[in-house]
Amino acid sequence: MKLLIDCHCFDYPVPQGINTYLRGLYGSLIPKAKNIEFFFAANNIDSLINIFGEEKNITYLKIPAKGSLLRLMSIFPSLIKENHIDIAHFQYVAPFIKNCKTVVTLHDILFKDFPQYFPIGYRLSKGILFKYTAKRTDLLLTVSEYSKRQIAIHYGISESKIKVTPNAIIDRFANVSLSDAKNYVKKHYGIDTYILYVSRLEPRKDQFGLLKSYIKSGLFLEGVDMVIVGEESICDTRIKKLLATLSFEISSHIHFFNGISDDALTYLFKSAELFVYPSKAEGFGIPPLEAAVSEIPTICNNTTAMCDFDFFKPRLIDTSNLDVLSHLMRDCIMNPPAKEELFAIKKKVMERYNWDRIAQDYLEILSNIRTI
Structure with a gap:
């Protein structure tokens, strides 16, 4: 199986929750999934290498530092075709041209329940893009039971079709007195x-x-x-x-x-x-x-x-x-x-909230995705 992961979030100067999610999930998945070829895509390849390491089943794909529209319209569809990708994992929004199985993690749709905290332009654009993506992806993931319920309510998707792969925590305090x-x-x-x-x-x-x-x-x-x-x-x-x-x-x-x-x-x-x-x-x-x-x-x-x-x-x-x-x-x-x-x-x-367990659950989901 060839799995592409959109990692352009690691190009941003300020880390976000998405970075923690991808780092933890795939950092734990790589040692478990020797039968998967991982393709990590971003502009800053050196940053990705520092995060995920260098293994025989890992390939790094450099993408141009362009806007999101170009990434979705042409860059990722081209990468998927050129590298014969079976499954591609995106955060929130997948490419408009669908030429492989897709996994999308929709972390939240808070703007639907708390519109007062989000600009109207954000609400309108994300509302359209998120719903469009959620409806057409092969596998929809989210990070909490709360988000699962709200996605199901607002986008009319059965909860049974949404899988929860939560964030997890690493004990980085153990060696600090x-x-x-x-x-x-x-x-x-x-x-x-x-x-x-x-x-x-x-x-x-x-x-x-x-x-x-x-x-x-x-x-x-x-x-x-x-x-x-x-x-x-x-x-x-x-x-x-x-x-x-x-x-x-x-x-x-x-x-x-x-x-x-x-x-x-x-x-x-x-x-x-x-x-x-x-x-x-x-x-x-x-x-x-x-x-x-x-x-x-x-x-x-x-x-x-x-x-x-x-x-x-x-x-x-x-x-x-x-x-x-x-x-x-x-x-x-x-x-x-x-x-x-x-x-x-x-x-x-x-x-x-343990990455090892979450990665194992995710691996089982991935192994069945071709039957979806």
């Missing part, structure tokens, strides 16, 4: 005790509500800082207005970081006293799981795909209630959960 992490954060950022948030900055992630809850908690008076890590993808003007009203006594305890390396992020997770994830809409939600694996207390919103994270109870709450959130934040700092409880949560996360 707490003392080393704290020393690193103190040296590079000058921070001792802090609450952490990690993800893109945009209104649906509700950093605004998080900041208001932090201020309401009064934890800055106890020397507890708020650290927000992430690139701004959609400006939330409410945050700028809020920050402009704060006294130096409060604002000096609030820190925004972007462009953080993976190593630095590992230390920031490991050294944090608490992680809070108040996002209002997620197709999956990786950051709180990473926090769990780093064995720090985690407060997570209980909506959309995150409602599956039952291991966070009783800290899986409605974070839109700022009084409840601020009280719980303070309680977690002043009365932190026992280490045994945090380790038990980590174990549940690693067992449920």
Whole structure:
């Protein structure tokens, strides 16, 4: 079987959840599937080689750094034909010319249920393209039961025809000691005790509500800082207005970081006293799981795909209630959960969201795709 994987997302300067998904899924699948010839396609071949390695059954295809329309109209159909590809795996949208079996992972269609968080141009274009692709692909994948249900509802596709291949978590914290992490954060950022948030900055992630809850908690008076890590993808003007009203006594305890390396992020997770994830809409939600694996207390919103994270109870709450959130934040700092409880949560996360198991399930699906 010849399997082509569209990896153009690795050409983007800012990594996204898709990158984590492809890296984890195929990094675990390659050793299991010696009978599959993998064709990874992107402009930056060196980046792909660093990620997936060099094996006899791996070929790297360089594609031009062109726009998405050209990729879908001509580049990928030509690559598929030239390399006699049997199956091609795309994220969200497949080529308009279909000359092999296709697998498409539609991670979420949040814009259908939460239109207020997405520009109208995005909603219109993605609504057409996603539905068109979902209807004609040979195998439709998504990353959570929530996304599966919503795709079925909005696009009129039977849930039985949608397979869930969730994201998974790698324990990158195992070899990092707490003392080393704290020393690193103190040296590079000058921070001792802090609450952490990690993800893109945009209104649906509700950093605004998080900041208001932090201020309401009064934890800055106890020397507890708020650290927000992430690139701004959609400006939330409410945050700028809020920050402009704060006294130096409060604002000096609030820190925004972007462009953080993976190593630095590992230390920031490991050294944090608490992680809070108040996002209002997620197709999956990786950051709180990473926090769990780093064995720090985690407060997570209980909506959309995150409602599956039952291991966070009783800290899986409605974070839109700022009084409840601020009280719980303070309680977690002043009365932190026992280490045994945090380790038990980590174990549940690693067992449920495991790349080795997910890759094995995916391999079985691929082996049957020619009969679809």
